[in-house]
Amino acid sequence: MEYQIIDKEFLELLRTLVLRYNVILKDGNLGGNRSKSKGSSVEFSDFREYIPGDDFRRIDWKALARFEKVYIKLFMEEREAPISIFVDKSKSMSFGGKKEAAVKLAATFAFSALKEYDSVSAIMFDEKIRASERNQKGQPAFSKIIQLLESNEFEGESNLYSVINEWQGRLKKGITVIITDLMYDARLEETLKLLSYKKQKIIICQVLSKDELSPEFEGNLRLLDSENNEFMDIMTGTDAVNLYLKQLSDFINQNKELCTKYRADYMLMDSSKPVEQLLKELHHKNQQY
Numbered sequence: 001m002e003y004q005i006i007d008k009e010f011l012e013l014l015r016t017l018v019l020r021y022n023v024i025l026k027d028g029n030l031g032g033n034r035s036k037s038k039g040s041s042v043e044f045s046d047f048r049e050y051i052p053g054d055d056f057r058r059i060d061w062k063a064l065a066r067f068e069k070v071y072i073k074l075f076m077e078e079r080e081a082p083i084s085i086f087v088d089k090s091k092s093m094s095f096g097g098k099k100e101a102a103v104k105l106a107a108t109f110a111f112s113a114l115k116e117y118d119s120v121s122a123i124m125f126d127e128k129i130r131a132s133e134r135n136q137k138g139q140p141a142f143s144k145i146i147q148l149l150e151s152n153e154f155e156g157e158s159n160l161y162s163v164i165n166e167w168q169g170r171l172k173k174g175i176t177v178i179i180t181d182l183m184y185d186a187r188l189e190e191t192l193k194l195l196s197y198k199k200q201k202i203i204i205c206q207v208l209s210k211d212e213l214s215p216e217f218e219g220n221l222r223l224l225d226s227e228n229n230e231f232m233d234i235m236t237g238t239d240a241v242n243l244y245l246k247q248l249s250d251f252i253n254q255n256k257e258l259c260t261k262y263r264a265d266y267m268l269m270d271s272s273k274p275v276e277q278l279l280k281e282l283h284h285k286n287q288q289y
Helices: 008-016 061-067 098-115 139-151 160-170 188-197 238-261 275-287
Strands: 044-049 071-075 082-088 119-125 129-136 174-180 200-208 219-224 231-236 265-270
Touching: 008 098, 008 275, 082 098, 082 160, 098 119, 098 139, 098 174, 098 200, 098 275, 119 139, 119 160, 129 139, 129 160, 160 174, 160 188, 188 200, 188 238, 200 238, 238 265
Parallel strands: 082 119, 082 174, 174 200, 200 265
Antiparallel strands: 044 071, 119 129, 219 231
Protein backbone atom coordinates (compact mmCIF):
# COMPACT_ATOMS: atom_id res chain seq x y z
CA MET A 1 0.00 0.00 0.00
CA GLU A 2 1.30 3.46 -0.91
CA TYR A 3 1.08 6.35 1.53
CA GLN A 4 1.38 10.10 0.98
CA ILE A 5 4.06 10.81 3.58
CA ILE A 6 5.47 7.40 4.54
CA ASP A 7 7.28 6.31 1.36
CA LYS A 8 9.15 3.10 0.58
CA GLU A 9 12.54 4.60 1.49
CA PHE A 10 11.28 5.63 4.92
CA LEU A 11 9.77 2.20 5.51
CA GLU A 12 13.09 0.58 4.64
CA LEU A 13 14.80 2.84 7.16
CA LEU A 14 12.31 1.85 9.85
CA ARG A 15 13.06 -1.81 9.24
CA THR A 16 16.73 -1.20 10.03
CA LEU A 17 16.16 0.88 13.17
CA VAL A 18 14.70 -0.09 16.51
CA LEU A 19 14.04 2.38 19.32
CA ARG A 20 14.33 0.68 22.69
CA TYR A 21 12.54 2.23 25.65
CA ASN A 22 14.33 2.45 28.97
CA VAL A 23 11.32 1.76 31.17
CA ILE A 24 10.56 -0.91 33.75
CA LEU A 25 6.91 -1.71 34.40
CA LYS A 26 6.70 -3.54 37.67
CA ASP A 27 3.22 -4.95 37.09
CA GLY A 28 1.43 -5.78 33.88
CA ASN A 29 2.79 -6.32 30.41
CA LEU A 30 6.21 -5.55 29.11
CA GLY A 31 7.09 -6.36 25.51
CA GLY A 32 10.78 -5.87 24.84
CA ASN A 33 11.17 -4.42 28.33
CA ARG A 34 11.73 -6.70 31.30
CA SER A 35 9.43 -6.80 34.31
CA LYS A 36 10.42 -7.52 37.90
CA SER A 37 7.55 -9.99 38.34
CA LYS A 38 8.36 -13.57 39.28
CA GLY A 39 6.14 -16.62 39.22
CA SER A 40 5.69 -17.85 35.64
CA SER A 41 8.47 -15.64 34.28
CA VAL A 42 10.54 -18.62 33.16
CA GLU A 43 7.67 -20.12 31.21
CA PHE A 44 8.26 -20.08 27.46
CA SER A 45 5.85 -17.83 25.55
CA ASP A 46 6.90 -16.97 21.97
CA PHE A 47 9.70 -16.01 19.57
CA ARG A 48 10.77 -12.77 17.99
CA GLU A 49 13.63 -11.79 15.68
CA TYR A 50 16.98 -11.03 17.26
CA ILE A 51 17.77 -7.34 17.85
CA PRO A 52 21.35 -6.13 18.47
CA GLY A 53 21.80 -5.98 22.23
CA ASP A 54 19.68 -9.04 22.99
CA ASP A 55 21.18 -11.79 25.15
CA PHE A 56 22.78 -14.20 22.64
CA ARG A 57 22.25 -17.06 25.10
CA ARG A 58 18.54 -16.92 24.29
CA ILE A 59 18.98 -17.50 20.57
CA ASP A 60 16.96 -20.45 19.32
CA TRP A 61 19.52 -22.36 17.25
CA LYS A 62 16.97 -24.83 15.91
CA ALA A 63 14.91 -21.95 14.49
CA LEU A 64 18.09 -20.49 12.95
CA ALA A 65 18.83 -23.78 11.20
CA ARG A 66 15.26 -24.10 9.97
CA PHE A 67 14.43 -20.54 8.91
CA GLU A 68 17.92 -19.08 8.37
CA LYS A 69 16.96 -16.17 10.59
CA VAL A 70 18.04 -15.43 14.14
CA TYR A 71 15.21 -15.66 16.70
CA ILE A 72 15.25 -15.40 20.47
CA LYS A 73 12.90 -16.99 22.95
CA LEU A 74 10.40 -14.83 24.79
CA PHE A 75 9.17 -15.73 28.23
CA MET A 76 5.99 -14.88 30.09
CA GLU A 77 7.59 -11.94 31.92
CA GLU A 78 8.26 -10.23 28.59
CA ARG A 79 4.92 -8.95 27.42
CA GLU A 80 3.71 -5.84 25.74
CA ALA A 81 4.17 -2.36 27.18
CA PRO A 82 1.14 -0.16 26.43
CA ILE A 83 2.28 2.85 24.41
CA SER A 84 0.07 5.85 23.67
CA ILE A 85 1.15 8.22 20.87
CA PHE A 86 -0.60 11.61 20.82
CA VAL A 87 -0.24 13.64 17.61
CA ASP A 88 -1.23 17.32 17.53
CA LYS A 89 -3.30 17.85 14.36
CA SER A 90 -4.05 21.53 14.94
CA LYS A 91 -3.72 24.20 12.23
CA SER A 92 -0.31 25.41 13.42
CA MET A 93 1.08 21.93 12.76
CA SER A 94 0.05 22.07 9.09
CA PHE A 95 2.84 24.29 7.75
CA GLY A 96 6.61 24.40 7.60
CA GLY A 97 6.93 20.63 7.25
CA LYS A 98 5.65 20.03 10.79
CA LYS A 99 2.84 17.73 9.68
CA GLU A 100 5.23 15.49 7.72
CA ALA A 101 7.71 15.42 10.62
CA ALA A 102 4.95 14.59 13.13
CA VAL A 103 3.60 11.75 11.00
CA LYS A 104 7.06 10.25 10.50
CA LEU A 105 7.93 10.51 14.18
CA ALA A 106 4.66 8.90 15.21
CA ALA A 107 5.15 6.16 12.62
CA THR A 108 8.63 5.48 13.99
CA PHE A 109 7.47 5.08 17.57
CA ALA A 110 4.56 2.89 16.45
CA PHE A 111 6.69 0.68 14.20
CA SER A 112 9.37 0.17 16.85
CA ALA A 113 6.78 -0.66 19.51
CA LEU A 114 4.85 -3.07 17.31
CA LYS A 115 8.07 -4.79 16.32
CA GLU A 116 8.72 -5.34 20.02
CA TYR A 117 5.22 -6.84 20.42
CA ASP A 118 4.07 -3.81 22.40
CA SER A 119 0.49 -2.55 22.43
CA VAL A 120 0.07 0.78 20.60
CA SER A 121 -2.66 3.41 20.73
CA ALA A 122 -2.41 6.36 18.31
CA ILE A 123 -4.47 9.46 19.07
CA MET A 124 -5.03 12.46 16.79
CA PHE A 125 -6.06 15.61 18.67
CA ASP A 126 -6.64 19.34 18.50
CA GLU A 127 -8.88 20.79 21.21
CA LYS A 128 -10.43 17.32 21.51
CA ILE A 129 -9.58 13.75 20.58
CA ARG A 130 -10.65 13.51 16.95
CA ALA A 131 -9.64 9.99 15.96
CA SER A 132 -7.74 7.04 17.40
CA GLU A 133 -6.61 3.48 16.95
CA ARG A 134 -6.60 1.72 20.30
CA ASN A 135 -4.53 -1.17 21.62
CA GLN A 136 -3.13 -2.27 18.29
CA LYS A 137 -0.71 -5.22 18.31
CA GLY A 138 1.57 -6.89 15.80
CA GLN A 139 3.09 -5.67 12.55
CA PRO A 140 -0.19 -5.90 10.55
CA ALA A 141 -1.57 -3.11 12.77
CA PHE A 142 1.04 -0.69 11.42
CA SER A 143 -0.96 0.05 8.26
CA LYS A 144 -4.00 1.00 10.37
CA ILE A 145 -1.95 3.49 12.33
CA ILE A 146 -0.39 5.01 9.20
CA GLN A 147 -3.82 5.42 7.63
CA LEU A 148 -4.96 7.21 10.78
CA LEU A 149 -1.93 9.53 10.75
CA GLU A 150 -2.20 10.41 7.08
CA SER A 151 -5.98 10.66 6.71
CA ASN A 152 -6.54 13.43 9.26
CA GLU A 153 -6.65 17.08 8.24
CA PHE A 154 -4.48 19.30 10.40
CA GLU A 155 -6.83 22.08 11.54
CA GLY A 156 -8.39 23.63 14.64
CA GLU A 157 -6.87 24.72 17.95
CA SER A 158 -4.96 22.63 20.50
CA ASN A 159 -5.82 21.79 24.09
CA LEU A 160 -3.28 19.22 25.26
CA TYR A 161 -4.23 19.05 28.94
CA SER A 162 -7.92 18.56 28.16
CA VAL A 163 -7.07 15.75 25.74
CA ILE A 164 -4.77 13.93 28.18
CA ASN A 165 -7.35 14.36 30.93
CA GLU A 166 -10.01 12.86 28.65
CA TRP A 167 -7.78 9.87 27.80
CA GLN A 168 -6.36 9.23 31.27
CA GLY A 169 -8.90 6.55 32.18
CA ARG A 170 -7.47 4.36 29.40
CA LEU A 171 -3.85 4.77 30.53
CA LYS A 172 -2.15 1.80 32.13
CA LYS A 173 1.39 1.91 33.41
CA GLY A 174 3.40 2.40 30.22
CA ILE A 175 4.75 4.97 27.80
CA THR A 176 3.15 8.18 26.53
CA VAL A 177 4.58 10.02 23.51
CA ILE A 178 3.32 13.53 22.71
CA ILE A 179 4.19 15.11 19.35
CA THR A 180 3.27 18.79 19.17
CA ASP A 181 4.71 22.27 18.59
CA LEU A 182 3.55 23.48 22.04
CA MET A 183 2.80 26.84 20.42
CA TYR A 184 -0.25 27.38 22.62
CA ASP A 185 -1.15 27.26 26.30
CA ALA A 186 -0.52 23.54 26.70
CA ARG A 187 -0.61 23.61 30.52
CA LEU A 188 2.48 21.46 30.18
CA GLU A 189 3.29 21.14 33.88
CA GLU A 190 -0.26 20.02 34.70
CA THR A 191 -0.11 17.57 31.79
CA LEU A 192 3.21 16.12 32.94
CA LYS A 193 1.99 15.90 36.52
CA LEU A 194 -1.12 13.98 35.44
CA LEU A 195 0.88 11.57 33.28
CA SER A 196 3.38 11.00 36.09
CA TYR A 197 0.51 10.20 38.44
CA LYS A 198 -0.70 7.65 35.86
CA LYS A 199 2.78 6.04 35.98
CA GLN A 200 3.80 6.94 32.45
CA LYS A 201 7.25 7.10 30.94
CA ILE A 202 6.80 10.42 29.09
CA ILE A 203 8.40 11.48 25.80
CA ILE A 204 7.73 15.05 24.61
CA CYS A 205 8.59 15.73 20.95
CA GLN A 206 8.39 19.46 20.23
CA VAL A 207 8.33 20.06 16.47
CA LEU A 208 9.08 23.58 15.21
CA SER A 209 9.53 24.92 11.70
CA LYS A 210 12.60 26.72 10.38
CA ASP A 211 10.68 30.02 10.37
CA GLU A 212 9.78 29.53 14.03
CA LEU A 213 13.33 28.65 15.03
CA SER A 214 15.14 31.22 12.83
CA PRO A 215 12.72 33.87 11.56
CA GLU A 216 13.78 36.09 8.68
CA PHE A 217 11.61 39.17 8.31
CA GLU A 218 11.93 42.93 8.11
CA GLY A 219 9.66 45.93 7.74
CA ASN A 220 6.08 46.30 8.95
CA LEU A 221 4.33 42.94 9.31
CA ARG A 222 1.02 41.56 10.50
CA LEU A 223 1.42 38.28 12.38
CA LEU A 224 -1.63 36.04 12.13
CA ASP A 225 -2.38 33.19 14.54
CA SER A 226 -3.21 30.30 12.22
CA GLU A 227 -5.50 28.65 14.77
CA ASN A 228 -7.69 31.47 16.11
CA ASN A 229 -7.07 34.16 13.44
CA GLU A 230 -5.96 36.75 16.00
CA PHE A 231 -3.32 39.13 14.65
CA MET A 232 -0.65 41.55 15.78
CA ASP A 233 1.00 44.36 13.80
CA ILE A 234 4.73 44.68 14.45
CA MET A 235 7.74 46.65 13.25
CA THR A 236 10.57 44.21 12.63
CA GLY A 237 14.31 44.59 12.60
CA THR A 238 17.39 43.23 14.34
CA ASP A 239 16.14 44.16 17.81
CA ALA A 240 12.76 42.52 17.22
CA VAL A 241 14.35 39.32 15.91
CA ASN A 242 16.78 39.18 18.83
CA LEU A 243 13.94 39.68 21.30
CA TYR A 244 11.96 36.90 19.63
CA LEU A 245 14.93 34.53 19.75
CA LYS A 246 15.44 35.31 23.44
CA GLN A 247 11.78 34.57 24.18
CA LEU A 248 11.94 31.36 22.14
CA SER A 249 15.06 30.21 23.97
CA ASP A 250 13.41 30.86 27.34
CA PHE A 251 10.31 28.98 26.19
CA ILE A 252 12.28 25.93 25.06
CA ASN A 253 14.40 25.92 28.23
CA GLN A 254 11.25 26.12 30.34
CA ASN A 255 9.85 23.07 28.55
CA LYS A 256 13.12 21.21 29.10
CA GLU A 257 13.15 22.08 32.80
CA LEU A 258 9.58 20.88 33.27
CA CYS A 259 10.41 17.63 31.51
CA THR A 260 13.45 17.16 33.73
CA LYS A 261 11.33 17.84 36.82
CA TYR A 262 8.87 15.10 35.87
CA ARG A 263 11.52 12.73 34.47
CA ALA A 264 10.23 13.06 30.94
CA ASP A 265 12.40 12.80 27.84
CA TYR A 266 12.41 15.98 25.74
CA MET A 267 13.18 16.17 22.03
CA LEU A 268 13.28 19.36 19.92
CA MET A 269 12.97 18.82 16.19
CA ASP A 270 13.55 21.27 13.33
CA SER A 271 10.98 20.20 10.74
CA SER A 272 13.14 21.53 7.90
CA LYS A 273 15.72 18.83 8.60
CA PRO A 274 15.26 15.24 7.42
CA VAL A 275 13.51 13.07 9.99
CA GLU A 276 15.73 10.24 8.78
CA GLN A 277 18.80 12.00 10.22
CA LEU A 278 17.12 12.38 13.61
CA LEU A 279 16.10 8.74 13.66
CA LYS A 280 19.65 7.57 13.04
CA GLU A 281 20.81 9.74 15.94
CA LEU A 282 18.06 8.30 18.16
CA HIS A 283 19.00 4.77 17.13
CA HIS A 284 22.61 5.42 18.10
CA LYS A 285 21.49 6.90 21.44
CA ASN A 286 19.25 3.92 22.21
CA GLN A 287 22.08 1.49 21.48
CA GLN A 288 24.05 3.17 24.27
CA TYR A 289 21.39 2.38 26.93
